[in-house]
Amino acid sequence: MSSALNFDLGSLVTTYLIPLAWQLAGAILLWVVGGWVINLVGNLSNRGMTRQKVEPTLIRYVEATLRVIMRIVLVIVILSVFGIETTSFAALLAAAGIAIGAAWSGLLANFAAGAFLIILRPFKVGDFISGGGITGTVREIGLFATTIDQPDNVRTTIGNNKLFADNIVNFSANSARRVDLTAQLAHSVDPQQAMALIRTRIAQIPNVLPDPAPDVEILEFNAAGTKLIVRPYCHNDNYWQVYFDTNKALAEVGGANNWPIPAPHQVLRQPS
Structure with a gap:
């Protein structure tokens, strides 16, 4: 046994x-x-x-x-x-x-959208874009999702299908980007003189492009005085530097020329 x-x-x-x-x-x-x-x-x-x-x-x-x-x-x-x-x-x-x-049809949709993103190339790695409700720098386009670093240094992953189905704004596609600012002048400030002073000061800001030249024009007349548009151009990598430096330049020009603080005012007339 x-x-x-x-x-x-x-x-x-x-x-x-x-x-x-x-x-x-x-x-x-x-x-x-x-x-x-x-x-x-x-x-x-x-x-x-x-x-x-x-x-x-x-x-x-x-x-x-x-x-x-x-x-x-x-x-x-x-x-x-x-x-x-x-x-x-x-x-x-x-x-x-x-x-x-x-x-998992959504997963396959993301895969197909990723293929179209590669073929159509609305953006590439390193571009600064806005799409799918997210704005930031593209770090990777994967099989199913795209990774984006937002300006506050938060990394976000978006499904390719959501990104592809949305409007995609590529801020890096063109060589120059416009910075949109306004400057409110008081009634006592000569707008033509102010525009000339602002143009001269903006031209001195680092990374502001000479071509296209900065736009400084009258936007409107309101209760506080004259409002100007101030629009310098720069490369996308220098956008925020030019944005903040332009604001500082506007404050410097106003302070150096003793421009009064703009404030709305009304003129009351007594009936005769």
């Missing part, structure tokens, strides 16, 4: 456990080596496209897609080590893809 039990146990180890252990070891080895190969191929593709001066947005998109595809292939290969029929698994994967696609 004891010898039969030992024989059955030995047969079980030899027939099942040892082959299973070898299969498990092979699967682990494949996973480690396959992961290394995936990283190697991803890095090589990144370097190759970088040397060819491919758009950084497209590089990240292609690399991410390549890694996902290779990871799926690696899983199929590992399953084949355990004797699972890969053709059946491929069919199962396709069926699962249909089911997942029906349940």
Whole structure:
């Protein structure tokens, strides 16, 4: 009885456990080596496209897609080590893809929108944009979402479909951006003289472009006096610097020329 039990146990180890252990070891080895190969191929593709001066947005998109595809292939290969029929698994994967696609239609919509963002290129990595209710600098366009750093240094991830379906404002597309400001003058200030002084002072602000030249014109006449529009142009990277420096320049010009503080006033006339 004891010898039969030992024989059955030995047969079980030899027939099942040892082959299973070898299969498990092979699967682990494949996973480690396959992961290394995936990283190697991803890095090589990144370097190759970088040397060819491919758009950084497209590089990240292609690399991410390549890694996902290779990871799926690696899983199929590992399953084949355990004797699972890969053709059946491929069919199962396709069926699962249909089911997942029906349940996760939004995810697929984000994927499709990401492809259109790459093809149509309304913006690229590094551009300052506004879209999907978010304004900031684009850091990455991924398979399903776009990462944006807002001006207050908060990183935000937006689904590609939401971003693509919204109006996209690209502040970096053109070489110059206009800074819109106003200056209220008191009634006693000569607007023509004020405009000449402001133009001269704005031209001295760093990063203000000479072409197109700054706009300083009369916007309206109101109860406080004359209101001017002050519109210097600059590169998008210097927008806030020029914005704040222009405000300071307006205050300096007013103080240097002793302009009174504008205030609404009314003239009452007594009936004769």
